[in-house]
Amino acid sequence: MNDNNAPYVVSLKKDDEIYICQCGKTSNAPLCDGSHKGSEGRPLGYQATKDEELYVCGCGKSANMPWCDGSHK
Template sequence: MTAERFDHPDVVICPGGPLLLRGEHLVADADGRMHRTTRPVSAVCRCGKSADQPWCDGTHKVLPDKQKP
């Protein structure tokens, strides 16, 4: 089995921040509704505090360390 070489991963976990998705993906929100990514890189909220769920709005930056993902 040979390993494939990727220029960049499709999913990147940002420490204390969002999940970055590169390319086309479907993301389910808390209500089970599906959202298609529309940008080359989309940021998905991991802290649960974004006002634009399921997308990250940067709220994690002002949270105390204990509440960051």
């Protein structure tokens, strides 16, 4: 989660691959930094099929984790 109660915007180019933190322990939100090791948490891998912007939930209220669904409003 972030302090702004707003989504993280992640800009990707086609074929970029990212790993989104699902455990909440990362110091590099919304991306995995390996802090899940030793726990049950695993990152979500995502590969862009085109140039795009992703909106990753930053407020913790989304019903469609890890994606923003507008619930922060």
